[in-house]
Amino acid sequence: MMLADKVAIVTGASRGIGRSIANTLAENGASLAIVGTNLKLLNEVCSDVEKMGRECLVFAGDVTNPETAEEVSKKTIGHFGKIDILVNNAGINMRSATLDVELEDWHHVVDVNLNGNFYFSKAVLSHMVERGCGKIVNVSSSTAKSGHKNAAPSYGASKAGVDYLTRHLALEMARYNINVNGVSPGPIETDMIKQWSDDYFEKVTSNVPLKRLGTPKNVADVVLFLASSMSDFLTGETINVNGGTYMN
Template sequence: MLLEGKVAIVSGSSRGIGKSIALTLAKNGASLVIIGTNTKLLTEVANEVQSMGRQCAVHLGDVTNPETATLAAEKTMSLFNKIDILVNNAGINMRSSTLDLKLDDWQKVLDVNLNGNLYFSKAVLPYMIERNYGKIVNVSSSTAKSGHKNAAPSYGASKAGVDYLTRHLALEMSGHNIYVNGVSPGPIETDMIKQWTEEYHQNVISNVPLKKLGTPQNVADVVLFLASSMSDFITGETINVNGGTYMN
């Protein structure tokens, strides 16, 4: 039980990678507040967490609204009187060339993927500073580090911003025993691949050195590592989880 007695907030936790992260943290002892906009799916995740004997509260809200983060942090403090872990997972992607990209869509992706991370970090940091402890894990993407034709430029730009925000907060918060790291998934087998043709699917796999797609659990396991005491001499890092498609 790597997180026994810990309290975590996980955004974007109704499906896919976020759901796996929430369940993995709970399996390792954490109590949770999960964030999203789909009541039904969040309730299903909460019920699964509670079936493990862990506490889990649902908080509905759009991460692009700063109030969502403020109220989520206040709810967590009201229920558990502390916030040990924040996982900024909520994110969206759009598929468009630069010339076809609508400016509203550019802004929407940045609002969810980058601004949402800032809002939640700002909401929890005062509580973490007060207790002189915290772990923040930001979910980025390998698209932040290398161009990708299957994503709009807004996606890579937003995730590159997340990588910088991770490093900046890690440096700024280092004196408060607050660790800020990231995880950078590559091709992961989520609901998104249902949009792929079989030809495209096989082409993606052929370009992965390990010749397979990752799973949400692969990502969740790295988040668990970063959220636990096992990573107590690591901060400001973003760990690749991509089967070798991008190495640095």
């Protein structure tokens, strides 16, 4: 029970990596506040968490609205009395080439992937500062570090912004004993793979040095490490979880 008696907020928790993060934190003792746009799926995750004997609050809301972050923070503190961990996982991708990107789509991706992280971080940080402790984990992407022709430019740019935000908050909040780190997934086996042809799947897999795709649980386990006391002397880092496709 690495997170016994801890309280965590997880955004984008309804499916894929976010759902696995929520389940993994709960398995290790954390009570949760989960955020997403699909209430049905969120309630399914909440049911799984409660079956483990943990408490779970559900918030169906848009992370691009700063009022959502404020509401989730206040109600989580009101119910549990504290927030120990924030996992900024909510994110979207689009696959338009630069000359085809609509400005509305550019702004929407940046709003979800970068601004949403900032809103939620800002909403919990005053509470964490008062308590003199806290863990924030931002979910980035290997696309932030290397161009990817299968992603819209807004996706890589927004995730690069997440990487910088991680470093900036880590430096600024270190004196309050708040750790801010990130995880950078590469090719992960999620529902999106159902859209891939067999040839494309083989091509992606063959380019991974470990010759396989990662799983949401692979990412969730690194988030668990960063959310736990095992990472107490680690801050400002973003850990690659990509089978070796990008190394630094």
